[in-house]
Amino acid sequence: MNLYGVKAIYRFEMARMWRTLMQSIASPVISTSLYFVVFGSAIGSRMGEIDGISYGAFIIPGLVMLSLLMQSISNASFGIYMPKFSGTIYEVLSAPVSYVEVVLGYVGAAATKSVILGVIILVTARLFVDYTILHPIWMVSFLVLTSVTFSLFGFIIGIWADGFEKLQIVPLMIVTPLVFLGGTFYSIDMLPEIWQTITLFNPVVYLISGFRWAFYGVSDIHVGISVAMTLVFMLGCMTAIWWIFKSGYRLRS
Amino acid sequence: MQPDISVRNLSKVYAGGFQALKNINLDIQRGEIFALLGPNGAGKTTLISIICGIVNLSSGTVLASGHDIVRDYRAARSAIGLVPQELNTDAFETVWDAVSFSRGLFGKPANPAHIEKVLKDLSLWDKRNSRIMSLSGGMKRRVMIAKALSHEPRILFLDEPTAGVDVELRRDMWEMVRGLRANGVTIILTTHYIEEAEEMADRIGVIRQGEIILVEGKDQLMAKLGKKELRLLLQQPLESLPGELAAEPIELSEDGFELVYTFDSQQQQAGVARLLRQLGEMGIEYRDLQTRESSLEEIFVGLVHE
Numbered sequence: 001m002n003l004y005g006v007k008a009i010y011r012f013e014m015a016r017m018w019r020t021l022m023q024s025i026a027s028p029v030i031s032t033s034l035y036f037v038v039f040g041s042a043i044g045s046r047m048g049e050i051d052g053i054s055y056g057a058f059i060i061p062g063l064v065m066l067s068l069l070m071q072s073i074s075n076a077s078f079g080i081y082m083p084k085f086s087g088t089i090y091e092v093l094s095a096p097v098s099y100v101e102v103v104l105g106y107v108g109a110a111a112t113k114s115v116i117l118g119v120i121i122l123v124t125a126r127l128f129v130d131y132t133i134l135h136p137i138w139m140v141s142f143l144v145l146t147s148v149t150f151s152l153f154g155f156i157i158g159i160w161a162d163g164f165e166k167l168q169i170v171p172l173m174i175v176t177p178l179v180f181l182g183g184t185f186y187s188i189d190m191l192p193e194i195w196q197t198i199t200l201f202n203p204v205v206y207l208i209s210g211f212r213w214a215f216y217g218v219s220d221i222h223v224g225i226s227v228a229m230t231l232v233f234m235l236g237c238m239t240a241i242w243w244i245f246k247s248g249y250r251l252r253s
Numbered sequence: 254m255q256p257d258i259s260v261r262n263l264s265k266v267y268a269g270g271f272q273a274l275k276n277i278n279l280d281i282q283r284g285e286i287f288a289l290l291g292p293n294g295a296g297k298t299t300l301i302s303i304i305c306g307i308v309n310l311s312s313g314t315v316l317a318s319g320h321d322i323v324r325d326y327r328a329a330r331s332a333i334g335l336v337p338q339e340l341n342t343d344a345f346e347t348v349w350d351a352v353s354f355s356r357g358l359f360g361k362p363a364n365p366a367h368i369e370k371v372l373k374d375l376s377l378w379d380k381r382n383s384r385i386m387s388l389s390g391g392m393k394r395r396v397m398i399a400k401a402l403s404h405e406p407r408i409l410f411l412d413e414p415t416a417g418v419d420v421e422l423r424r425d426m427w428e429m430v431r432g433l434r435a436n437g438v439t440i441i442l443t444t445h446y447i448e449e450a451e452e453m454a455d456r457i458g459v460i461r462q463g464e465i466i467l468v469e470g471k472d473q474l475m476a477k478l479g480k481k482e483l484r485l486l487l488q489q490p491l492e493s494l495p496g497e498l499a500a501e502p503i504e505l506s507e508d509g510f511e512l513v514y515t516f517d518s519q520q521q522q523a524g525v526a527r528l529l530r531q532l533g534e535m536g537i538e539y540r541d542l543q544t545r546e547s548s549l550e551e552i553f554v555g556l557v558h559e
Contacts, residue, residue, distance in 0.1 A: 002327070008357025012346075019345055087341030091400065094305040094335050095358045096327040252309050253267060 005097040009105025010112075013079050017113050024075070025117060028067045032121045035063050036128040039185065044129075050187050051218040056129035061212040062184025063125070068118050068143070069150050069179060069204070073171050076110035076154030081161055084250075093252060099245035107151045114147035131215060138223070139214035145230050146207055152237035159250050178204040188220040203233055255319055256280035257408055257439040258304065263313035265299055265463075273299040275463045277313070281456075283407075286430065286440045288454035288471075290447065292557055296463040297443045298338060301410050305335045318407060331360060334406030338413040338443075342393050344386040348377055351385060352399045359404035371399050374429060391422045398426070402433075409433060411442040415449060427453060451475075451549040459556050467556060471549070480547045483514040483525055488538040495535060501528065512539075 017024045040056035047055040083089040092102060125131065133139050161167045182204030188196055199205050200221075210226025213219035219226070244251065258281040265274040273296045281287045291297050302308040304315055306326060315322045318332035343351050352368055372378045375395040380388060385396055394414070401409060411430070415423045430440055430453065444450055450457060451471065458468040469477070490509030504513045516524045525544075532539070 002360040004357045004360050004362060008354050011357075012350075012354050015346070015350070086343070087337075087339055088343055090307055090335070090337050090341060091355060091358060093307045094330060094333070096330040096360050097358065098327075248309055252307065 002095075002097050002101050005095060006101045006105045006108075009092070009097075009102065010109045013106060013109030014112065016079070017075075017109075024071075024113060025120060028071055028117055029120055029124055032063055032067055033124055033128070035059070036125055040125075040129050050190075051216070053216050053218070054129070057131040057216070058187075058212075059185055060122075060125050060129060060131050061215050062179070062182070062208045064118050064121050064143075065146065065182075065204070065208050065211055066179045066184060067121055068114050068146050069175055069207075070171055071117050072110060072114040072147050072150035073154035073157060073175060074167075075113050076107055076151040077158035077161065077167055077170075078154075079106050079110055080155055080158035081167055084159070089251070099241070102245075103152075103155065103241055107148065107155050110151035110154060111144070111147040114151065115143055118143050118147070133215050134217045135214045139211070142207070142211045142214055142226075142230075145227075145234070146211070149230060149234040149237060152234065152241060156237060156240050156244070159244055162250070175204075178202050179208075183208050183220060203229060206230060254283065256316075257283040257318055258441070259316040260300075260304070261314045263300075263303065263315060264311050265296075265303060265308065266311045273463050274303075277460075277463075277465055279458060279465055279468065281439060281441060283439055284434060284437050285455040286434055286442070286453055288450035288457045289441060289443045289460060290450060290457060290553055291443075291460035295460045297460055298412055299463075300460070301335070301412050301441070301443070305333055305410060306330050307335075327360075331404070332406055333408045333410065334401035334404065335410045336397050336401045336412065336414055338416065340390060340393050340397070342385045342396055345384055347382050347384055348372065348388075348396055348399070349381040351396060352403050355400040356403040359406075361404045367405065368403060371402050374432075375399050376425065391418055394418055394422065398429075407437070408439045408441070411440065413443055413445065415444060415446060423449075447550040447553055448548070457549070459553065461557055474552065475546075475549065480551075481516050482545045482547070483516070483528070484543050484545070485512040485514070485532070485539040486510060486541040487512065488540050491537070495537075497531065497535065503528075 036056070039059055044055035044059070049055070050058045083092065097105075157167065157170050181199065182202050183199070188199055188205065188209075191199065206221060206226040206229035209219045209221045210223050210230070213223045213226070243249070258279070260277050260279040263274055263277040264272070266272045277300065289297050289300070299308060303310045304317060304322060306322060306329075310323070317329040320326075320329040320332070322329040346354070349368065349372070352372065353363065353365075356363065356368065369378070372381055375398055377392070377395050377399055380392060385393060388396065398411075398414070414426060418426070427449070430442075434440055442450075442453070454471050456468065456470050457474055459466050467474075487510050491505055491512075492509065494503065494505045502515045504515075505511070506513070514525070514528055
C-alpha cells in the first residue's frame with residue numbers, strides 16, 4: 001500500500017478546497033441559507049406541521065442532502081477531471097499507485113469536504129430554525145455514507161466527461177430534479193398514489209427519508225431499506241470504477 | 254549485467270487499429286545515456302509511455318530495473334522518472350508543493366533536503382513559493398524536471414526535453430544530465446536536435462514507423478555510416494570530369510572549379526592519397542582542399558528516408 005501516495009493526492013485535493021474557499025464552502029452555505037429564509041421562515045411560517053414537525057425543521061435534512069449530493073459530485077468530478085484536462089494526469093498514471101489508492105485519495109478528499117460542508121450547513125440552519133437530532137450516530141453515518149457514495153459517483157462523471165459541459169450536465173439535469181422530487185420539501189404520502197409508486201424509483205428518496213428519520217424519528221420508508229439502497233448504489237459506483245481502471249476507459253489507451 | 258530497461262517483442266495497436274509499435278526489442282544498460290531518434294509519429298512517445306505505465310501494451314514484455322511493468326508495476330514505476338513532451342503543469346500550486354506532491358505520489362517519505370537540492374540544481378529555488386502559472390515556459394519545463402527527479406529515480410526519461418527551450422536552459426539541462434549519469438542514473442531521451450544526441454548520447458536507437466531500425470554505439474554509428482568528403486578547389490576550371498576519374502565517386506561542380514570526392518570513413522585516407530597523386534600526374538592543380546565528416550543529422554536523414 002502506497003500510503004504516501006494516497007496522502008499526497010488527499011492533501012493536494014484538500015489544498016484546492018482551502019484555495020477556493022469561496023466556491024467550496026461559502027456559495028453552498030449562502031444558497032442553503034436562502035432556502036431556509038424563503039422556505040423555512042417566510043413560507044414555512046404559513047404552512048402546517050408535517051408528521052408533527054414544523055415545516056422549517058422538516059426541510060432541513062433534505063436541504064443538507066441537496067448540498068451534500070451536489071458538492072460531493074462536483075468536488076470529486078472536478079478533482080479528477082482537472083488533471084485530465086490539464087494533462088497532469090500523466091503523473092498519477094505513471095506513479096506506483098494502485099487504482100484503489102487513487103480512488104482513496106480523490107474520493108476521500110471529496111467526501112471529507114462534503115462532510116465538513118454538511119456540518120457547516122447544519123450549524124447555519126440552527127440560526128434560522130430550531131431542530132433536534134434524535135439519532136446522532138445514524139445522522140453522522142448517513143452524512144458520511146452519502147458523501148462517500150456520491151463522491152464515488154462524481155469520480156465516475158469526472159472520468160467520463162470530456163468537456164466542461166458534461167461535468168455540469170449530470171448534477172444539473174439529473175441530480176437536482178431527483179433531489180427536488182425526492183421529498184426534500186414534502187412528505188411522500190402527500191403525493192397522489194401513482195406518484196408515490198413512481199417516486200420509489202428515485203434513489204434520493206431513500207437518502208432523504210433515512211436522513212430525516214435520523215433527525216426526527218419519522219420517515220416515509222423504513223430506515224433499513226434506506227441504508228440498504230444507499231449501499232447498493234455505492235456498490236454500483238465501486239463496480240463501475242473497478243471496470244474503469246481495469247479497462248483503462250478514458251484513462252489509459 | 255542485467256539491462257536497466259529490457260523490451261521484448263513489444264507491440265502496440267491503438268483502439269482505432271493504428272499499429273504504433275511493431276515487435277520492438279531493446280536493451281538499455283545501467284548508467285548509459287540512450288538517445289531515441291525518429292521522425293514525428295514514429296512511435297517514440299508511445300514507447301516511452303508504455304514503459305512508464307501511461308499507455309497499455311498490446312503484446313510483449315517490458316522489464317524496468319528488473320521488474321515487469323505490468324505484473325510488478327509498483328517496483329518498476331518507483332524506479333522511473335518521466336519528463337513528458339507536453340508542458341503539463343498544475344497552475345495554482347506553488348513550485349515547492351508540486352514537487353513535494355510528486356515525491357509523495359511515488360511513495361517516498363517527505364525529504365525537504367532532497368527537494369531543496371533538486372530545486373537549487375535547476376535554479377528554481379528562488380521560485381519555490383511562486384505559483385506555477387506565474388512562471389515562464391522555460392521555468393515550467395524546469396518544474397517538470399524537478400517533479401521527475403523528486404523521488405530519486407534510477408531511470409530518467411526525457412521526451413523532447415529541449416523543445417522550445419532557450420540556450421541557457423538547454424546548457425543547464427545537459428549539465429544536469431551529465432551529473433545524473435555520473436551518479437549512475439540511466440537516461441533515455443528523445444530529441445529533434447540531433448547535434449544534442451551527437452554530443453550527449455552513448456548509444457543511439459533509430460525508430461521509424463514503429464520499428465527500431467538500428468541501435469548502435471554513437472561512435473560506431475558515426476564511423477560505420479558516416480561519410481567523409483574531400484573538396485578540392487582548382488586553379489583552372491575543368492570542362493568536364495576527366496575519363497580516368499569517372500569510375501571514382503567524384504563530382505565536378507557546375508562552375509568547374511571544385512571537385513568533391515566522397516568516401517567512407519572506414520576506408521581511411523588511402524583513397525585520398527591515391528586521388529591526389531593521380532591528380533598530380535594528370536597535371537590538375539588545386540589551390541585549397543578541405544575534408545569534412547558528415548554529421549549524425551545527415552546519417553539520420555539518410556536512415557529515415559531509406
